[in-house]
Amino acid sequence: MKNIKLISIILIILLFAFLGCVNPPAGTPTPTATPTVTETVQPTVVPTTPSPTPTPTPVSRKPLLYKSYVDQDYGFKRVIEANYTPFxxxxxxxxxxxxxxxxxxxxxxPDEKxxxxxxxxxxxxSSGLLRWNYQFINYTFTQPGTYGVYVKExxxxxxxxxIVNP
Structure with a gap:
């Protein structure tokens, strides 16, 4: 039991010493803050060159072939895309x-021109004349715009x- 009291007293003394309740011994210098001198430096101006604006890369796409079936009753009755791409x-x-x-x-x-x-x-x-069944004409559209097609007869x-989009 004596050891516990002794250990308790030592711990209390150490605790006070670390908390600053015990005065430092005489003659121990205490640090003081010393003023520091800062030097102001003018920033150097580096000329900047404008960075180039990136140009968007066009998305490449394969040209598609559309088949438009034409008859004397319904005109341009149906269109399919040759590779069955939805449209x-x-x-x-x-x-x-x-x-x-x-x-x-x-x-x-048959035989309806x-x-x-x-x-x-x-x-x-004369290029658009389709004299017999399943004869065809095709045209590749190279310019955006809206185009009209009709049956002369x-x-x-x-x-x-x-409608041709870019």
């Missing part, structure tokens, strides 16, 4: 991209609109 063909409007090709195919009754005409004169009438059939 929308609503209201006789075909949305494609520059570089894509449209092939118009005579799907009329049709002439596919471009409203913008992209090809001449059946002017009352609705025209097809081809």
């Amino acid at each position: 929308v063909y609503d209201n006789l409007t075909l949305n494609i991209h520059t570089g894509d090709t449209v092939m118009w195919i005579n799907d009329a009754t 049709l002439t596919v005409v471009s409203e913008q004169n992209l090809w001449n009438e 059946f002017p009352r059939l609705r025209h097809q609109k081809v």
